[in-house]
Amino acid sequence: MADGQQIGRLLLIQIGDGATPGPETFNSLCGITTRSFNMSANEVDTTIPDCLNPGDTPQKTAEPGIKNRTFSGSGKFVKGATSTAFMEHVNDATKFNAKVIVPGLGTYTGAWFVSEFEFSGEMEGNMDFSATFVAAGPLTFTAEV
Template identity: 80%
Template sequence: MSQQKGRLLLIQIGDGDVDPGPETFSNLCGLTTRSFNLSANEVDTTIPDCANPGGAVQRTAEPGIVNRTFSGSGKFFKGATSDTVMGHVTGATVFNAKVIVPGLGTYTGAWFVSEFEFAGEMEGNMDFNATFVAAGPLAFTAEV
C-alpha cells in the first residue's frame, strides 16, 4: 500500500436537503491539521485462576463503547459549508457528515460539534479548532 496524503483526510458536511434526491456533502474548507480517532473502552474481564489462586493473574479485556472523533484546525474560511457548520455549532444540533480516511474508507452518519474555538492574532487570519463526535451508529464503506 502506498503512502497517503494527510490533506485527503476530510470531513464533508451534509446540507440536510434530502428532498427530492440524496443529500449533498461538501468538504469543510480551511483545515490545515486534522485527525480521526478510532478507539474503544476496555471492559475488564480478568478472573484469577481458581486452580492456582497464588499464581500470576493474566489481565484480560474485551471492547466496550466505541468512539469515533474527527478533529481539525486551520484558517477560518467563510462560505456555504462553514455557514452550515456554524449553524450546527451555535444551535448544538446533530447533522450528517462523512469522514473520508484515505487508504481505509468512509464513515457516514450523524455527528455533532462538541468543541469549537476561534483564535487570531492582531495581524493575520482567524484560525479555528473543531471536534466532531459521532452522534449515532456510523456506516463504514471500505475504500476499493
C-alpha cells in the same frame, strides 16, 4: 495513489446539506490544515483469578467495549455556504450528517456533532478555528476500493 503512502490533506470531513427529499450533498469543510481521526474502544476487564490455584498472579484479559470515533481539525476559517451551515450546528449544538474520509481506509458516514469549537486569531492575521467532531449515532463504514 492506490498503494503506499497517503496524502494527509485528503483526510477530510464533509458536511451534509440536510437536503430532503432527494440525495443529500456533502461538501468539504474548507480551510482545515491540520486534522486527525481517532478510532478507539473502551477496554472491558475480563480478568479472573485461577480457580484451581488462586495464589497465582492472574493474567489480565479484556474485551472491546464502546467504540469511539472522533475527528478533529484546525485551520483558517473560510466563510462560505458550507461553513455558514456548519456554524449554525455549532452555535445551536445540533447533530448533522457528515462524512469522514480516511485515505487508504474508507469513509465513515452518519450523524455527528461538534463537542468543542474555538476561534482564534492574531491582530494582523487571518482568523483560525479548531473543532472536535464526535459520532452522534451509528456510523456506516464504506471501505475504500
